[in-house]
Amino acid sequence: MKLSRFAVLLFLFFIPFINVAQQRTEGEKVKVSGKIVEKGTTIPMEYTTITLQNTANPKIVTGGITNEKGEFNFEVSAGTYDIKIEFISFKPFEIKQKAITENTNLGTISLEPDATLLNEVEIRVDKTTVEIKLDKKVYNVGNDLMVKGGTVSDVLDNIPSVSVDADGVVSLRGNENVRILIDGKPSNAINITEALRQIPADAIDKVEVVTNPSARYDSEGGGGLLNIILKKGKNLGLNGTLILSTGDPENYGASGNLNFKSEGFNLFTTTGYNYRNNPGNSFTDTEYLNSDGTTRNFINEKRYNERVSEGVNSNFGIDLYLDKSTTWTNIFNYRKNNGNNPEEVTYNNFDANHENQFVTSRFNDQKSNSQNVEYSTNFTKNFKKQGHKFTIDASFSTNDDHDNSQIENNSDVLKFEKTSNDQSQTRNMIQSDYVLPIGKNSQFEAGYKGEFNKLLTDYEVDTLNTLINRYLPNPRYTNELQYNEKINALYTQFGTKIKKFSILLGMRWEDSNITINQLTTSDFNNKRYSNFFPSAFLTYEVSDQSSLSLSYSRRISRPRGRQINPFSNYSSNINIFQGNPDLNAAFTDALDLGYLKRWDKLTLSTSMYLNKTTDSFQFIRKESGDFVPVVSGGKDIVNNDGSVTIVDGEDYDIPVILSTPINLATEYRFGFEFTLNYSPYKWWKLNSNFNFFRNQTDGDYTYVDFKGNSISQNFDNTAYSWFTRLTSKVTLPYKIDWQTNLTYNGPQNNAQGRSLGVFSANLGFSKDLFKDKATVALNVQDVFNSRKRISDTNLPLLNSHSEMQWRVRQINLSFTYRFNKKKNEKERQPKRDSGDDGGDFQG
Template sequence: MKLLTSLLALLFSAFLIAQTDVTATGKVLEQGTNYPLEYATVSFIDATGKTVTGGITDVDGNFSIDIPSGTYTVKYEFISYKSIQKPNLQIQQATTLPTVYLSLDSESLDEVVVRAETTEVQIRLDKKVYNIGKDLTTSGATVSDALGNVPSVTVDVDGAISLRGNENVRILINGKPSAIAGFGSTDALRQLPADAIERVEVITSPSARYDAEGTAGILNIILRKEKTLGLNGSVQANLGVPLSSGLTGNINLRTDKFNIFNTTGVRYNKSPGNAYFETRYLTANASNPLVTEDREYDRLNRGFNTNLGIEYYLTDKSSITASGFLRLGDDEDVTTNLTKEFDAANVLAIERSRIETETEEDTSLQFSLNYVNNFDTNGHKLTIDLQAEDDAETETSFIDEFNTFPTNELLPAEFITQIEDQNEYLVQADYVRPIGENAQFEAGYRGNFEKTVTDYLLTEQLTPGGAFVRNDSLSNVFTYEENVNALYTQYGNKFGKFSFLLGLRLEDTQLKGEVTGEDITSNDDFNVNFDNSYTGLFPTVNVVYELGERENVTLGYNRRINRPRGFFINPFPSRSSEANVFQGNPSLRPAFANAFDLGYLKRWSKLTLTTSVYYQRETDAFERVSEDTGEVTPNGVPIIRTIPFNLATNERYGFEAGVLYNPAKWLRLNGSFNFFGFKTVGIFNDVDYGTENTSWFARGSSKVTLPYKIDWQTTAFYRGPRINAQAETEGMLSVNLAFSKDIMSDNATIGFNVSDLLNSRKRNTTTITPSFESESEFQWRERQFNLSFTYRFNQKKERQRGGRGDGDFDGDDGDFGD
């Protein structure tokens, strides 16, 4: 009996041992290039041919799968690549399998091309990554145009970029602030060709490694990199109507020891626009209560930009990259403003023409130095970045004004000169240390030091045709400094299907402003001289739970800051209209926000669905309000001033969903929807500007392959109506159309696109206040036709490999042109 009991116990123990789960790890790479293949499928098949379990590789091509101990055939698969099977592998304990290399399946090359021409989405612990693919509507377009096709992102008619309807978004290039994006301005994004983009990272719940700047989140634009050995490059030329022309070339020379890269572009564009304003004054000081302004914009933009750099491989694991970026701009804008004043009986009393000729010369020069040391192949590395930039801008405006009714009369003219110099320095160090197979520790420092000096000189005629006299109440020099020092640390780990990333960032901000001038320092409206310091902690929490191999749920929390910058803090008023001016507010304080984000991702064979719900509460949020100053122009028109101020609170909530669907090789569909609401509470100058409203926007894109391999893409965008503290903006529809065909053995591409096919991209706004009511229509750029030609030499047609070089805990990725 004892023998039988012992035998049964032995057999039961053996059964338990046989059923004990062990961990099998490994890596899947592309044959010949050693690129990691993300989302490659790894299956474990038993002796009966049954698939016991399986999994997919991560961004670095790694997999870690728990399986019952036993003998298996391991099958490796990746779309458009030849599958590989490794039979009779005995896995009795934790095992690291040999690295597997998959090669392209020549019979599936057409499918590879299809994948390259679609937009793919990937979920990370702290962001969504959109691989742009071959978006036809951005052929010959700019980076700013391309951003308008990214889910969650909108680009307004005047170029303002919003994330989930919030303009407080931080723009980074390759993970760092850059002259390419502009410090505090996005104008430079209109000069960089859209083809330069490899992918866009939409970071709505930024981890601690990123700046805390931007309450809406971060858009990180990753530029293309060429990894092919030898000499290669491409040239793109485009010509459009209204006149839009550009030529961009990039070249790469890569050896085993170094990589030299250059991207150079020139542009010459005319960009007509228009606006219409109708204002009815309700106060007694208005001699003519109804005033209309019909405005025409005639812009001529000339620009040149070049980026030259070299990456030198010190060892197999370390490299240093030095690069320089130069941007030159020479623009001339003519704004014609026809003003009509009507008396109380709506009879025309005065008609006036105001012509502003503005010239602007810009020079941006940036030097970057990047050092990377990969201590091993598991992600243990140190990165150090140094960056210096100098921006110089000279802007002159001559404003000529004369009455045309009831009599022809020349009025006093104005001449404005504004010289702006900006210096910015960046020092950054990031250290990443993997701990075991799934954990990772990270720490770093970033310092941004910025100084801007704006010299504003307004001279005006006291009598028509008389001498120009300096206006001492407005002419002055404004010096603004912003210094930010930051330390951060974060830790991430993965337990089975559960991953998390916890971080904490400490930022110390110093904002200093000084205005020198004869009269403006006594201005009671503003504290024009200030020196403020803010120190804050910014925690971040990001969690991912894998419901299945192609399904997960994410949860994120972060605290953010929005610092007043640019024209929001500059006290110099705009002068395009003497009756409607915008003036910055040097007294603006930074806004702080706490944000939560819950996301869901599900992938099927031909369909990808992403959804999110989010909530944000912001204190001291910025709001623009318009008010009657109580002053009038020399012609008796009340002066309306628009000024930003700090609201008490601003709460935002919303839901978004995106769908990528490829039902057939010849048809690709892409759609997204975002619904959001907000509630603001705040009082300014004893006026309550609190409001509550909802809005939404949606976009859809279809891409069809026609006979003779001609691609046809249609993209539509609709932004629903929205309301802020004073203004109500109508909905807006925009449709883009594009065609493309590869020629010359696929080494060249010719494309044709129409931007704003219906010429409907116009912003219509109604503003109601106790002292005036106004309606306006604004169109930044009219419908445009564009023809482009791209030629590639020694370059394979781009294939998406799923966002390489960017792990679950890694966010910054390389330098321009690398």
């Protein structure tokens, strides 16, 4: 309640602040103009920031940015100013005590690239910019045509090295053990996959891809981490953007971001509403075998679903500039989503000769709603020496997810069922970092982070007892799970630059205390371990245009959510996913060798990597021992425990197949990738990414089946796979932008079968209107309707082929209007804080 009153008071004061800012610009006005070019090439530098600070009253700060010709022209009050001209990875240009009493042309000013920036190269393109740094790559999403009207999942699926499969699972270089952060913090969502599908792409500013994180970052994520940075305006004055979108299948949305910045504070908000219909389909054709290998029967399972969602996302925040060196930021985030997913499942039953015996169906009317609330705060103190700072971060969040289903079967037994899945989570985090530059080329860092997470899941499946006409719990699939996690971490790292060599060494210590309590079965597990996670980075600058890097880090993957929850979905009653509460954490040693080379029109970034993971997660399929009885004629009786008593009629028992994760012994992953940015002409830009990897698993798994037999399976397997992505952007006549995205994910073998290769394509077009104040964009996701997960499974008692399409082809149309803000404008005002992730060592 106190936080709500605080937000209302800020809005009430909003208009007076604007009036004060306007009054300060009144008085005698003169024009300041000029042109900014790159030294040595004389290429005009668009979006360069020009800042003027009044020497008589330093609180008066004004300025502007250059246009596509590198030119600037704006008005200021007559006076004497200190002028500063800035562009990322270029040396600032300053003019002290410049008297501006009449219209003044500063002439042509050349900015020189800053060679002291350690391995930081910016490739300037119209729509998506990549900044390559020592330990990460930053992709500025900009106005990417492929993601207009889409979600965060669509954004990630357009980032090099990142792929999102048909289930929404994110992988980095083909590795699904990826840590996903939002604004540098773990998402407060219980189901991160669904959360990424709910946040609109328009709210994203940039994505950081860290394939081999240093000790500064959480050790979580054996495959690396992705940090999604939300938009937060920093430009002076009042500015913002409004975006409207619609599409087919039916979807529409509206979002806007508003920013007002003065010398004392920065007020910002991003709010959006979206309605999406994502129809999908899948099928699984299964051949069931007898113990001697002969065919017993066939079942073809088909699903059709709607996946309708309606959601609101909003954040409201304020930067308070307590003085010239101290900033206090407070942000309130709110997300609410309601979903409806009517799903039809049809089972075609065949005998051993593939003669149709009978058809059963299952209608699952699923409804869901979720609500996420988060408050985060940041305090940053900058000291006199540039880069010397102290920060404190904290966040507090709650998340509630509710999912209910009414299920109707047309079989003779188990006619009606219903499920409920209630989840509540609290996640609290506190973090402190200290950065100390030493001399001109060295830097020391140290920090603490504590994460405290509690999750309660209450899952229940009820079956209608026809004798008493009451729903009774089915003990096979009913479970209440309590998950508590406490992680405390300390880290330190030191970086230095000696001539052309740069070194960054770090050590992180984490203490994990995890309790998993299955309240229904009174099964309690406590997993506590303390581990050290070293990291080391070595970079050699071959020349101003190329560099070599070698890095090592140790990582951890802790099982969470769906992986440990025994039951979370019952849409199919013969193919069920079951979590494993006894999963242990997996540890990864990662080694990466990289090379970066830049030419005039071409930039190449390539790396070769090797990962070794112990206790790696492997998903297996096995018979559960349970059967779904289906009878043709006669009458069966459903007992209180869910079993069936056959009265008469012919009975067909369908075995229930479980998919569950296990800890396998060891996994070795070796691969190489390269990313190319090529601009053959001013009107044509190409971006390509290729990744090839070899994945080897060594291990055996032994379990006791439903008959009491000990079953051993050998999971030794070596698989080769690759994926590639090509993006082309062409500027057509009349300034129409045309963007094409082609992706291919290669086939891959596993110990129990094979996943097949999948090709997909996206198209996008855009046109600027109203003197570049507005943009209309049209995109088509999955042009050929081919994006699916296709796999074959071979077990001792069954063979199956399945195809799953989460979302069919989608067409989106969007309209963007900007006020007091130029197209593709980057937030390049002089920073008063350090950014999102602490201190980037730059040597």
